[in-house]
Amino acid sequence: MAYETLIVEVENHVALIRLNRPDALNALNTQLLGELADALKSTEENDKVRCVVITGSEKAFAAGADIKEMAEKTFVEVFMSNLFGRETEQFLKCRKPIIAAVSGYALGGGCELAMMCDFIIASDTAKFGQPEINLGVVAGIGGSQRLTRFVGKSKAMDMNLTGRFMDAKEAERSGLVSRVVPAKKLLEEALSAAQKIAEKSMLTTAVVKEAVNRSYETTLSEGLLFERRLFHSLFASEDQKEGMAAFLEKREPQFRDK
Ligand code: CO8
Numbered sequence: 001m002a003y004e005t006l007i008v009e010v011e012n013h014v015a016l017i018r019l020n021r022p023d024a025l026n027a028l029n030t031q032l033l034g035e036l037a038d039a040l041k042s043t044e045e046n047d048k049v050r051c052v053v054i055t056g057s058e059k060a061f062a063a064g065a066d067i068k069e070m071a072e073k074t075f076v077e078v079f080m081s082n083l084f085g086r087e088t089e090q091f092l093k094c095r096k097p098i099i100a101a102v103s104g105y106a107l108g109g110g111c112e113l114a115m116m117c118d119f120i121i122a123s124d125t126a127k128f129g130q131p132e133i134n135l136g137v138v139a140g141i142g143g144s145q146r147l148t149r150f151v152g153k154s155k156a157m158d159m160n161l162t163g164r165f166m167d168a169k170e171a172e173r174s175g176l177v178s179r180v181v182p183a184k185k186l187l188e189e190a191l192s193a194a195q196k197i198a199e200k201s202m203l204t205t206a207v208v209k210e211a212v213n214r215s216y217e218t219t220l221s222e223g224l225l226f227e228r229r230l231f232h233s234l235f236a237s238e239d240q241k242e243g244m245a246a247f248l249e250k251r252e253p254q255f256r257d258k
Contacts, residue, residue, distance in 0.1 A: 005032040013050040013198040025063035033087035050198035055101040064108030091116040101190035112141040123183040131163035201239035201255035
């Protein structure tokens with residue numbers, strides 16, 4: 001399907017979704033977030049897609065929610081339309097792994113969008129921030145919640161209260177991003193990581209997502225029990241038999257997602 005604010009390509013079982021509003025530094029408006037939710041739903045339903053990469057341009061992953069679109073809205077309008085609620089929920093429904101490949105600005109909703117992905121690969125030019133305080137608002141899709149879990153209270157308070165930007169090195173040091181690569185190599189690195197994931201059993205990648213995400217929602221002992229039960233349950237799969245047999249026979253596994 002053709003979109004106005006996104007470019008979507010599928011190659012080698014990886015869907016690459018590029019945010020494409022260059023004139024507004026990929027600011028997230030209702031149309032873009034709606035199209036993104038739709039594109040994610042399509043990739044979820046497309047058997048050819050096994051992993052997703054979301055990226056922006058070299059200058060901006062996304063410079064936040066679209067301020068022009070939001071500026072004149074009233075409380076009743078944003079509350080009753082559940083602004084960005086429905087669109088962001090699509091992320092949580094995705095069982096396929098999603099990588100954010102971030103270059104340039106990832107601010108406000110842009111930083112939050114990256115954090116909704118399963119992990120973030122950043123270019124050395126990336127700048128993360130929650131500058132909503134400068135607009136008289138607070139983060140609205142995870143900047144006070146997910147960011148705190150990523151980088152801890154002190155840094156999350158610093159970012160949300162001062163509105164300062166964090167560069168790629170600091171983001172890596174703080175655990176916000178998994179790796180930093182030169183800007184020119186960003187897409188290559190993200191696609192290669194996605195390709196590696198696409199070669200695994202999709203049954204197992206979905207289980208890994210459930211296990212890691214559960215750690216945010218539960219106690220350590222409950223999380224460990226959940227993980228152990230997932231581990232046990234995978235012994236009912238053909239892919240566990242195949243993975244272990246392939247190791248013992250010193251060959252590559254042929255997973256069948258069963
Ligand atoms: N919204 C709309 N337009 C934007 C945005 C934005 N967030 N960011 C940049 N643009 C536009 C600019 O208006 C400009 O357009 P024009 O040429 O028509 O004036 C164009 O993009 C280029 O921007 P600049 O000229 O400003 O480029 P610079 O290189 O000088 O600066 C910056 C780049 C530093 C990124 C700067 O553009 C900036 O500070 N942008 C705003 C960043 C920001 O405050 N983001 C947070 C927005 S609020 C938010 O994300 C809340 C999310 C939660 C909502 C949840 C609801 C439930």
